[in-house]
Amino acid sequence: MEILAALTAGGLAGIGLWMLLDRNLIRVVLGIAILGNAINLAVLTAGRLLGESPAFVTATSVPGDPSNPLPQALVLTAIVIGFGLFVFALAVLKGVRETHGDTTTDTVSAVTGDPAPDGYEAAPGAFAGSATLPEGRET
Amino acid sequence: MNAWLVAPVLVPLSTLALGIMLRPRHRLVTAVSLAGAVALLLVGLRLVAMASHDVVLAGQLGGWPAPYGITLIIDRLSAAMVAITGVIGLATILHGLAREGDPGPRRDFHLFVHGLLAGVCGAFITGDVFNLYVWFEVLLIGSFALMALGGGRRRLAGTMTYLALNLVATFVFLLAAGLLYGSAGTLNMGELGLLFRAGEAPAPATLAVALMLVSFAIKAGLFPVFGWLPASYHVAWTPVSALFAGLLTKVGVYALIRLVTLLWPEYSPLHTGLLWVACATMLVGVLGAAAQNEVRRILSFHIVSQVGYMILGLALASPLAITGAVFYLIHHIVVKANLFFVGGMASRAAGSERLAAMGGLYARMPFLALLFAIPALSLAGIPPLSGFWAKFVLVKASLEGGFWWAAGVALVTGIFTLLSMSKIWNEAFLKAHPGGKGAVRPADGMPWAWWAVTGLALLTVMIGLGAGPVMDYAVAAAGQLAEPSAYFAAVTGPGGP
Numbered sequence: 001m002e003i004l005a006a007l008t009a010g011g012l013a014g015i016g017l018w019m020l021l022d023r024n025l026i027r028v029v030l031g032i033a034i035l036g037n038a039i040n041l042a043v044l045t046a047g048r049l050l051g052e053s054p055a056f057v058t059a060t061s062v063p064g065d066p067s068n069p070l071p072q073a074l075v076l077t078a079i080v081i082g083f084g085l086f087v088f089a090l091a092v093l094k095g096v097r098e099t100h101g102d103t104t105t106d107t108v109s110a111v112t113g114d115p116a117p118d119g120y121e122a123a124p125g126a127f128a129g130s131a132t133l134p135e136g137r138e139t
Numbered sequence: 140m141n142a143w144l145v146a147p148v149l150v151p152l153s154t155l156a157l158g159i160m161l162r163p164r165h166r167l168v169t170a171v172s173l174a175g176a177v178a179l180l181l182v183g184l185r186l187v188a189m190a191s192h193d194v195v196l197a198g199q200l201g202g203w204p205a206p207y208g209i210t211l212i213i214d215r216l217s218a219a220m221v222a223i224t225g226v227i228g229l230a231t232i233l234h235g236l237a238r239e240g241d242p243g244p245r246r247d248f249h250l251f252v253h254g255l256l257a258g259v260c261g262a263f264i265t266g267d268v269f270n271l272y273v274w275f276e277v278l279l280i281g282s283f284a285l286m287a288l289g290g291g292r293r294r295l296a297g298t299m300t301y302l303a304l305n306l307v308a309t310f311v312f313l314l315a316a317g318l319l320y321g322s323a324g325t326l327n328m329g330e331l332g333l334l335f336r337a338g339e340a341p342a343p344a345t346l347a348v349a350l351m352l353v354s355f356a357i358k359a360g361l362f363p364v365f366g367w368l369p370a371s372y373h374v375a376w377t378p379v380s381a382l383f384a385g386l387l388t389k390v391g392v393y394a395l396i397r398l399v400t401l402l403w404p405e406y407s408p409l410h411t412g413l414l415w416v417a418c419a420t421m422l423v424g425v426l427g428a429a430a431q432n433e434v435r436r437i438l439s440f441h442i443v444s445q446v447g448y449m450i451l452g453l454a455l456a457s458p459l460a461i462t463g464a465v466f467y468l469i470h471h472i473v474v475k476a477n478l479f480f481v482g483g484m485a486s487r488a489a490g491s492e493r494l495a496a497m498g499g500l501y502a503r504m505p506f507l508a509l510l511f512a513i514p515a516l517s518l519a520g521i522p523p524l525s526g527f528w529a530k531f532v533l534v535k536a537s538l539e540g541g542f543w544w545a546a547g548v549a550l551v552t553g554i555f556t557l558l559s560m561s562k563i564w565n566e567a568f569l570k571a572h573p574g575g576k577g578a579v580r581p582a583d584g585m586p587w588a589w590w591a592v593t594g595l596a597l598l599t600v601m602i603g604l605g606a607g608p609v610m611d612y613a614v615a616a617a618g619q620l621a622e623p624s625a626y627f628a629a630v631t632g633p634g635g636p
Contacts, residue, residue, distance in 0.1 A: 043317025
């Protein structure tokens with residue numbers, strides 16, 4: 001069972017990395033999601049897939065063949081965090097697409113390399129023409 | 140459970156919660172944010188005061204004994220880091236007080252900063268590897284939001300780069316944490332330290348830790364994985380990039396120092412690798428800076444270069460070298476953030492941050508020029524400023540360890556740093572403004588920002604002139620890193636199994 005899970009995690013990580021190296025930002029963001037899930041699976045597997053029953057320990061009894069709850073707790077945390085970050089990445093992707101018109105990594109690098117615009121930004125978004133806020137900014 | 144133990148996280152988190160509740164009322168949010176930043180600074184100072192009497196706070200969250208519960212430990216290094224986080228946090232908030240532009244993003248800025256500070260402080264006080272991962276994520280989500288704040292073409296593009304590469308780094312960390320648990324059976328730093336120091340750690344665990352060090356190296360901006368830093372730091376709003384410059388890479392450095400000193404206190408092949416990485420980082424960073432012609436781009440490359448010095452201290456592994464690394468860490472955070480702040484104010488007055496379009500600042504704003512000169516000279520390591528002592532100790536430690544070439548690299552990097560700083564000085568301050576005399580507009584609407592940068596500059600001078608007490612503190616901190624009895628006691632002590 002562990003072998004199968006490890007192979008799946010490895011395969012998913014490969015797919016994720018492959019997509020991460022793509023020129024298209026949409027694929028990059030999806031690659032991040034796949035890589036994140038591959039690693040979640042890997043963390044779960046690293047804790048060994050032992051046990052048949054959930055580890056519900058009560059004051060009087062301990063289940064006969066309990067599974068290890070710690071990796072599950074770790075992965076649960078990681079899934080929640082990963083989901084939040086993925087949503088934020090999608091929001092930034094949407095913003096990039098709206099402001100740049102296309103979503104290739106080359107455009108993004110080129111724009112970041114542009115010389116700084118003249119004038120000083122007294123507050124975030126104070127430059128003329130850049131008043132649009134990224135959608136989905138969490139509050 | 141001692142209340143001071145959780146205060147570094149509790150203060151920014153409750154400030155954030157209060158701020159979110161008060162969101163529609165901008166002025167109140169600002170006031171709460173300012174109060175929260177002051178409170179965090181006071182907590183930090185109190186922790187340093189306790190730590191300097193050799194009080195090491197340690198506790199188990201929720202009362203679960205280690206290694207099952209999450210351990211929190213505040214020793215000298217952690218306390219100093221929390222205090223310095225408070226200083227930079229307060230300076231950033233003061234900078235964000237300027238009342239101009241769009242109020243919405245400015246209000247959100249205050250909220251996100253406290254979210255980020257909670258993550259940073261959490262990373263400094265935790266004694267558990269997985270908990271460290273969680274705090275990394277907390278500070279990461281805050282930093283994403285801060286970097287994208289305000290939007291615009293350049294900023295979103297920079298955020299995309301920053302986001303993708305940092306997410307990959309945290310995934311590597313998560314994978315390493317999972318594998319470490321799978322092989323060593325524990326995520327408690329103290330128990331890991333006992334295992335590794337006794338030489339009983341299984342080989343896969345060593346590999347997992349190595350993987351973890353790689354992810355910290357990405358966070359810290361070490362050669363060859365620093366590319367994300369100069370590609371993104373210059374696009375954010377000025378106070379945001381100053382906050383990042385001061386604190387974010389240093390969380391990676393802190394994690395490296397914490398883990399490496401805990402697991403491998405003696406010089407080992409790993410340290411040789413770190414030594415090469417440190418030297419390459421110093422040189423590549425400073426040479427990269429030489430090719431840039433915008434204030435914040437130059438300073439971003441210098442972050443990379445300076446991180447190399449701290450890792451140099453860590454790699455040498457002698458008590459003196461670790462002392463140097465700790466001192467450098469404290470000095471660098473103050474100086475680097477201040478340079479970004481002053482650079483931003485200079486750009487504001489000159490109307491651009493491209494060096495070619497700047498000038499005339501020395502004639503019109505001599506005080507700002509002085510405020511730039513202090514951290515700039517300190518960064519380059521001119522006595523008697525703080526950077527001199529930091530570099531002096533590291534060079535001395537390299538020579539004592541027989542690594543004369545590492546000392547040479549550190550000195551050469553210092554000279555190039557001075558070169559870069561004099562480039563900014565000549566172009567932005569000394570030469571006449573290309574737009575004529577009237578082009579410099581010293582009129583300011585940010586009195587608080589002046590207080591912040593003056594305070595940071597004073598702190599730099601104080602660390603330089605009063606280097607003795609700070610160095611004593613760093614020596615004791617290095618001693619605690621070499622002999623982290625509090626970490627071990629958390630596992631083996633009366634609270635442990």
